[in-house]
Amino acid sequence: MSKKHPIISVTGSSGAGTSTVKHTFDQIFRREGVKAVSIEGDAFHKFNRKDMKAELDRRYAEGDSTFSHFSYEANELKELERVFREYGETGTGRTRHYVHDNDEAELYGVPPGEFTDWAPFEEGSDLLFYEGLHGAVVNDEVNLPQHADLKIGVVPVINLEWIQKIHRDKEKRGYTTEAVTDVILRRMHAYVHCIIPQFTQTDINFQRVPVVDTSNPLVARWIPTPDESLVVIRFKNPRGIDFSYLVSMIQGSWMSRANSIVVPGSKLDLAMQLILTPMIERLVSESKRA
């Protein structure tokens, strides 16, 4: 935690919607005049696509079928922690990009499956924003949540998460349903051991729940729309959260537990703005006074 140089960490599995949630944060930053520098979690993969395939094949030949991009060892989590620490202490740091597809290749000038070079953050930022797979990992080697001042989990129920991943990977990254299904299966061990424990570390979880039948996510023809879903928003520490204000402002919302509110899927953006804007304002104003 750093009063002077705050860090916001948004964590979710692949396809959960963390990049989508980043747009809402970007809107809040723009409206509130907050200068944020951003990190994508995939920038901290250990291997480029070719070397990852070789590592997977090597481990598979040795009988290890649990290794995947979700595994701690497939990522530079110590380097990520070093960047979090450095930013918290000095407001400086560095990142790079993992290029997934042709659009990103054009943007960054590096072929798909490769990394760009490391580059320093722009100077004079108000906060650091992380979005990726491992923003709240606690294991024998790292403790990432201790550095972050606001930790958000983006966690659709699993069938919906798979539908979102399959559709995104097919449309944007050129994979087949079968290839994505294989990846989901290969990642299941690390999903349980490395991804989901993080959602007990996060301050607020946003869980999208479809209200249409998703019982066979592998054949879903489209992603359930906002109107076909609800979002459960759970606060780790509900003290200080003005639930009656939220329920009165967000039409169709209700409290399902003492620390949880349910909102219509179409109100997710509004709910995030109402909940997160004052939190971000507080982080930035306290950092200016520190």
Ligand SMILES: Nc1ncnc2c1ncn2[C@@H]1O[C@H](COP(=O)(O)OP(=O)(O)OP(=O)(O)O)[C@@H](O)[C@H]1O
């Ligand atoms: N609230 C939402 N309503 C409808 N569709 C959504 C929502 N959130 C995400 N999606 C869709 O789900 C897919 C995956 O979302 P996104 O790219 O944000 O995931 P991600 O968590 O960033 O994945 P990765 O970490 O693998 O890049 C996208 O097609 C996106 O449009």
Ligand SMILES: O=C(CO)[C@H](O)[C@H](O)COP(=O)(O)O
């Ligand atoms: O989005 C992801 C993880 O968050 C990707 O699955 C990961 O970055 C690897 O990408 P690819 O298999 O396309 O090389």
